[in-house]
Amino acid sequence: xxxxxxxxxxxxxxxxxxxxxxxxxxxxxxxIHGTVNWLGxxxxxxxxxxxxxxxxxxxxxxxxxxxxxxxxxxxxPSGLTQIIGMMRYYIIGIFLGAEHPFQKTTLKKHNxxxxxxxxxxxxxxxxxxxxxxxxLYLFYTIREVWGLEIVSFMPVALIHTVAAFALLTxxxxxxxxxxxxxxxxxxxxxxxITGYEDEKSVK
Amino acid sequence: xxxxxxxxxxxxxxICYVTTVYSSDTNSTADHSKFEILQxxxxxxxxxxxxxxxxxxxxxxxxxxxxxxxxxxxxPETNQxxxxxxxxxxxxxSIVSNYAHCTSCHVGYGWEDDSFDFTKxxxxxxxxxxxxxxxxxxxxNDAGHPAYEDKSYNGILFKAPDLxxxxxxxxxxxxxTCGACHFYGGGGxxxxxxxxxxxxxxxDKDLDVHMDIDxxxxxxxxxxxxxxxxxxxSRYNLVAKDTHGIDIPGRDDNSRATCESCHGMRPHIRTINxxxxxxxxxxxCQTCHIPAYARGEVMTKTSWDWSKSSINSPMGEFEWDEELxxxxxxxxxxxxxxxxxEKIDPTKPVKINHFxxxxxxxxxxxxxxxxMHGRQPYDTKNNTLVTTHxxxxxxxxxxxxxxxxxxxxxxxxxxxxEYSGEYGFxxxxxxxxxxxxxxxxxxxxxxxxxxxxxxxxxxxxxxxYMPGRxxxxxxxxxxxxMVLATLVGVLLHGLGRIIFNRKRSK
Numbered sequence: 001x002x003x004x005x006x007x008x009x010x011x012x013x014x015x016x017x018x019x020x021x022x023x024x025x026x027x028x029x030x031x032i033h034g035t036v037n038w039l040g041x042x043x044x045x046x047x048x049x050x051x052x053x054x055x056x057x058x059x060x061x062x063x064x065x066x067x068x069x070x071x072x073x074x075x076x077p078s079g080l081t082q083i084i085g086m087m088r089y090y091i092i093g094i095f096l097g098a099e100h101p102f103q104k105t106t107l108k109k110h111n112x113x114x115x116x117x118x119x120x121x122x123x124x125x126x127x128x129x130x131x132x133x134x135x136l137y138l139f140y141t142i143r144e145v146w147g148l149e150i151v152s153f154m155p156v157a158l159i160h161t162v163a164a165f166a167l168l169t170x171x172x173x174x175x176x177x178x179x180x181x182x183x184x185x186x187x188x189x190x191x192x193i194t195g196y197e198d199e200k201s202v203k
Numbered sequence: 204x205x206x207x208x209x210x211x212x213x214x215x216x217x218i219c220y221v222t223t224v225y226s227s228d229t230n231s232t233a234d235h236s237k238f239e240i241l242q243x244x245x246x247x248x249x250x251x252x253x254x255x256x257x258x259x260x261x262x263x264x265x266x267x268x269x270x271x272x273x274x275x276x277x278x279p280e281t282n283q284x285x286x287x288x289x290x291x292x293x294x295x296x297s298i299v300s301n302y303a304h305c306t307s308c309h310v311g312y313g314w315e316d317d318s319f320d321f322t323k324x325x326x327x328x329x330x331x332x333x334x335x336x337x338x339x340x341x342x343x344n345d346a347g348h349p350a351y352e353d354k355s356y357n358g359i360l361f362k363a364p365d366l367x368x369x370x371x372x373x374x375x376x377x378x379x380t381c382g383a384c385h386f387y388g389g390g391g392x393x394x395x396x397x398x399x400x401x402x403x404x405x406x407d408k409d410l411d412v413h414m415d416i417d418x419x420x421x422x423x424x425x426x427x428x429x430x431x432x433x434x435x436x437s438r439y440n441l442v443a444k445d446t447h448g449i450d451i452p453g454r455d456d457n458s459r460a461t462c463e464s465c466h467g468m469r470p471h472i473r474t475i476n477x478x479x480x481x482x483x484x485x486x487x488c489q490t491c492h493i494p495a496y497a498r499g500e501v502m503t504k505t506s507w508d509w510s511k512s513s514i515n516s517p518m519g520e521f522e523w524d525e526e527l528x529x530x531x532x533x534x535x536x537x538x539x540x541x542x543x544x545e546k547i548d549p550t551k552p553v554k555i556n557h558f559x560x561x562x563x564x565x566x567x568x569x570x571x572x573x574x575m576h577g578r579q580p581y582d583t584k585n586n587t588l589v590t591t592h593x594x595x596x597x598x599x600x601x602x603x604x605x606x607x608x609x610x611x612x613x614x615x616x617x618x619x620x621e622y623s624g625e626y627g628f629x630x631x632x633x634x635x636x637x638x639x640x641x642x643x644x645x646x647x648x649x650x651x652x653x654x655x656x657x658x659x660x661x662x663x664x665x666x667x668y669m670p671g672r673x674x675x676x677x678x679x680x681x682x683x684x685m686v687l688a689t690l691v692g693v694l695l696h697g698l699g700r701i702i703f704n705r706k707r708s709k
Contacts, residue, residue, distance in 0.1 A: 034657060034671045035679075041651040041671050046475040090696075095703040140481035154668035158675055165682030169689045176693035180700075 002199040006109055006191050011071070014062045015192060021055045022167065029164050052133060059126075075119040078112035086112045094181070104197070121170055129163035132156050236371035245366040248312045248348055249325040254370065256324055263324035265432035271310045273321065274298070276439045280537050285439050290540045293555050293577025293634045294389040294507060297590040300614040303346040304594040308384040315346045317617070330366075331383065335374040339364045340383070344594065378404050378414065381423040393501040397527065397573035398640040402499020410499050412642050426459045436460025441637055443487065443534045443560070444568050462488040478651070487568040490531065491649040492642050496573060497525040499641070506576035510628040517602050519578075529571030529638055531661055533560030543620050546586050549627070553581075553588075555634035562667035569664065570637050577632040580607055584623030590614040 007015070028051065030036045031044035039047065066072040077083075085101045090113070093101070102111040110118060135142070135156050143149055182188040184198070191197040235241055240254045256263055270276045275286035287305070291297045298305040306314040311326045313319060320326060328347055330339045341349050343356045350361040386392060386401045393400030408415040413425070427436045435458040445463035459465060466488070469480040497503040502523040512519040537559035547553045555577070560567035582589050592613040593601045601610035607626055615622035654661045655671030662672070 032655075032670050033674060034655075041655045042476065045478070045651070049475055095699055097704070097707050140478075140484070143484070154673075157668055157670065158678055161674070161678055161682065165678075165685055168682075168686050172686060172689045173693060176697065180697055 003196040004106065004199050005195050006104070006106060006197040007195045009195065010061075010065055012192060012195055014058060014065070017058055018055065018062070021051050021058065023171070025051045025055070026164060026168055026171075033161065033164075049137065052130075052137070056130065059130075074108070074110055075115055075122065077115055077119060082112040083116065117170065117174070121167075125163055125166045125170065128159060129167065132160040132163060136160060231374060235373055238371075241367060241370045245370055247351060248328055248330065248366070251366050251370050252312075252325045252327050252329055255329045255373075259329075262329070262432065263327040266310060266327045267321065267324075268431070269433045270437060270439075271432075271434065272327070274309065276437065278440060278538065281539055283539055283542070285538075285540055289542065291542065291555065291588045291590060292389075293575050293579055293632045294395060294504070295591075295593050296579065297614070299590040300592040300617045301594045304344045306346045307341045307343050308388070309347045312347045330369055330373070332376045332380050333373040334369050334380055335377070336364075336369050336372050337379060338362075339366075339369045375422070376424050377422055381427075385423075389504060391504075393497060393503045395504070395575075396636055396638075396640075397496045397503040398493065398636075398638045400497070400499060400501035400503065402501045403640065406499065408644055409647070410641055410643075412644050426464070428459045438637060439538060441534075441536065441538065443536050443570065444484075444566055462492075484565075485562075485568055487534070487570045489637075489639050489642075490529075490569050490571050492645075493529065493571050493638050493640075494643055494647055494649055494653075495526050495528055496571075496638050496641055497527050498643075500525065503527070503573065504575070505573075506578075508578040509580060510578045512601075512605070514605060517605070522576075527573070528660070530574045531569050531571055531664060532558075532635070533562065533564065533567040533664065533666075534558055534570040534637065535560040535564050535567035541588060543587055543590070543618075545588075547581065547588060547629070549581055549583075549586065549629045552631040552633050553629050555588075555632050558635070562664075569661065573636040573638060575634040575636060577634065578628050578630060579632055580611060580626045581629050582611075582623050583625045583627040585621060587621075588629075589622060589626065590618065590620070592617070 025048060027036060028039065028044040028048040031038055032041065032048060038044075082102075089098060089101050092098070100111075104111070135151070136153070139149075139153060139156075178188050178192075179186065182191075184190075187197070238258070240257055243254070245251045245254060252263065266272050270286060273286065274288040275284065277283070278285055287298050295301065295305075302319075303315045310328050310331060311319075312328055313326055328341075330349075331341060331347075339349060340361060341347055342354070342361050349366075350363045352363050354361055354363075382399070382401060382404055385396070385399050386403065387394070388399075389395035393402075402410060403414055405416050406414045408418055413419050413421040424434070427434050429435070442461050445461035446468065447461075448463060449467045450459060450464045462470075468483050470483070470488075471479040473480065502525045504521055505524050505527070506522040507519060508521070509519040535558070538556060539558065540556045541547060541554060555575075580589055580591060581587065589611045591601055591607070592599055592610045595603065598604050599606075599609050599613040601607065604610070608624065611626055612622055612624070649660070652671075653659055655669060657672060659672055661669065
């Protein structure tokens with residue numbers, strides 16, 4: 001069967017590295033939070049810092065890539081009817097063996113719900129997590145340089161925790177949909193590894 | 204045989220010579236044994252002092268201005284009159300009416316009662332600080348005098364020191380001379396402080412990295428620098444946070460009594476998280492570097508229950524312990540003692556001393572403390588602490604007659620303080636002793652987990668949010684519920700799809 005390159009090299013590299021970094025940050029983060037007891041507090045903090053800087057580096061490249069290639073347009077929200085159609089599919093159609101309402105192409109590779117989900121990941125959860133995390137990380141420096149706490153530690157720590165829970169929730173839902181909803185078993189996972197997807201589903 | 208004798212003699216000679224050279228104050232420019240005045244007969248302590256003053260003309264005047272002499276200290280922030288002369292503690296109570304016993308640790312001779320002449324220069328005891336022979340010792344209840352003839356106290360023989368020998372061998376202060384009083388405060392080795400006891404006379408590195416006899420071999424005065432005989436670093440006016448940084452001669456106050464005086468505010472090698480340097484703004488060095496106190500195999504007294512006093516156990520009941528974990532509190536200074544004029548609430552733990560400090564106070568840091576617990580008498584009508592005439596040869600002294608009422612009345616009358624005539628015992632008094640000694644090697648310092656964990660060392664300091672210890676319970680509950688609901692949701696969704704798929708394929 002003919003195949004089409006759906007996810008380009010950098011895109012796959014970004015996806016998997018970001019996934020790995022974020023999962024590692026969730027684990028170390030929940031250790032710092034006191035939920036997990038595995039590496040020890042100091043090792044968890046050190047890992048969290050190194051992972052955070054790596055992720056920031058990756059994001060700089062990813063933002064540049066999205067802007068230069070125009071791929072950022074993939075996250076423009078679809079119309080309401082399309083979104084409702086997609087929701088209907090997940091709530092009803094998928095059980096009844098209905099046809100997937102969205103036709104995937106290289107120019108429109110995310111279905112309307114994916115667009116919403118990834119957009120909120122990129123413009124809500126991620127900024128929330130790195131702005132709050134950056135403040136916590138620079139807390140001492142800020143206090144030293146300006147001699148005051150702009151915002152006290154606790155509310156920022158709580159925002160950071162909220163964002164972590166949101167990310168973890170996203171991860172659970174994303175893994176379920178990505179692993180199980182493709183036509184062939186693990187079709188989407190394979191596509192995200194090799195870049196190629198069967199042309200049939202592309203049309 | 205002759206050769207053997209010669210060899211033995213030679214060996215003995217070498218040993219004696221080496222010992223003499225090494226035990227003398229090698230960098231002094233004066234050999235006190237050559238001073239004629241110190242070769243004349245010196246029968247008493249004051250006679251020695253008079254001899255000292257013939258050369259050291261200003262020394263006694265200097266000592267007269269210090270807390271070591273006056274036992275009185277006006278706190279610069281609170282204006283509270285502190286010092287041993289005024290404060291009440293949870294050990295023997297107070298020195299009021301107990302002078303001859305307590306003043307065996309005074310840097311003077313003859314403070315037996317209120318008539319002591321604080322202006323008399325020969326009343327200063329030079330030897331208690333400057334003895335290098337280890338033979339000079341004050342007699343326990345002779346108002347600061349040593350034994351002038353061999354005599355016993357509670358079955359222990361105190362030999363009369365050869366004052367000429369002691370005077371001819373004076374030198375700098377040492378851990379031993381400072382320790383003679385400061386290690387034995389409260390009536391015995393290690394009783395009071397918890398971080399000061401006789402194990403620090405010759406400590407190893409594990410006990411104290413700075414005073415380690417095989418290493419840096421610091422004396423007390425290496426940090427507690429003196430200026431005109433005024434020793435820096437009093438607990439009454441402790442510098443909670445020395446933002447001054449490293450002290451440089453000419454620019455600073457010549458005080459090295461804080462860790463920061465030598466180490467500065469960012470003393471550690473940079474780490475990835477570098478919190479170890481950041482934390483110095485809110486955590487005292489001592490907090491991490493004194494993981495436990497009373498580590499030198501000398502126990503410290505942790506509680507003293509006077510209410511259990513009886514003829515069989517006249518001093519009441521004590522608890523002792525060693526290798527103790529400090530308690531922690533925010534501290535910014537402003538230390539205050541509960542004095543006689545202050546009303547107390549005996550139904551609650553009564554703080555013998557308290558101080559300022561909280562998370563929101565930028566000058567406060569978390570400090571380690573030994574907290575001494577006491578059960579001690581108070582005036583039940585006036586709700587005030589009391590002083591007690593504990594020691595003495597008179598019948599009013601508590602240890603003679605075991606009559607609390609009379610002992611309290613005598614002590615209170617002696618300072619003109621009001622006593623209703625009715626006493627009781629406060630169930631729990633708390634006395635805070637900041638810890639600064641017994642600095643452990645860095646390998647033994649606390650790690651992050653010691654505080655950043657549930658049930659960690661800072662469990663009781665709840666006025667701030669600390670990662671690893673704190674979380675918002677509701678936020679966590681809702682968060683995990685959201686994750687769990689999503690997980691259950693997708694599993695049910697998947698299950699539904701499997702079931703419907705089977706139905707369709709049938």
